Amino acid sequence: MIKLPKEFYEQILAHAKKELPNEACGLIAGVIEDGNKIIKKVYLLTNVDHSNEHFSLDPKEHLAAIKDMRANQIAPLGNWHSHPESPSRPSEEDKRLAYDPKASYMILSLEKETPVLNSFHIENNEVTKEELIIE
Numbered sequence: 001m002i003k004l005p006k007e008f009y010e011q012i013l014a015h016a017k018k019e020l021p022n023e024a025c026g027l028i029a030g031v032i033e034d035g036n037k038i039i040k041k042v043y044l045l046t047n048v049d050h051s052n053e054h055f056s057l058d059p060k061e062h063l064a065a066i067k068d069m070r071a072n073q074i075a076p077l078g079n080w081h082s083h084p085e086s087p088s089r090p091s092e093e094d095k096r097l098a099y100d101p102k103a104s105y106m107i108l109s110l111e112k113e114t115p116v117l118n119s120f121h122i123e124n125n126e127v128t129k130e131e132l133i134i135e
């Protein structure tokens with residue numbers, strides 16, 4: 001299970017809408033308690049691809065975020081990105097680029113009027129949806 005406080009969900013959503021028509025992206029960090037991931041901070045990064053079909057995290061911002069996590073004693077838990085025109089599930093490229101089986105990969109779809117956010121584990125090209133609680 002992964003828990004995303006509503007204020008962070010709002011931050012992700014606002015950033016994703018601002019970046020339209022391109023994909024938006026960022027990182028999630030927090031703590032693991034009894035096997036559950038609790039997100040304590042989200043990072044809104046620049047998609048250096050400036051594309052509506054894929055994303056790459058800005059390497060400098062990525063490094064700054066990792067330093068900030070260390071300073072705040074929280075752990076990297078994964079990343080998030082938006083799908084402006086497709087459903088909330090990993091694309092073939094997303095699967096190919098998912099190198100960390102411990103990470104949570106969150107995908108926010110803005111395809112429909114109501115945004116959809118899901119969180120996934122990806123291991124050896126196999127996708128498993130994980131329970132996501134936004135509150």
Ligand SMILES: [Zn+2]
Nearest residue numbers: 083090091094
């Ligand atoms: Zn994607």
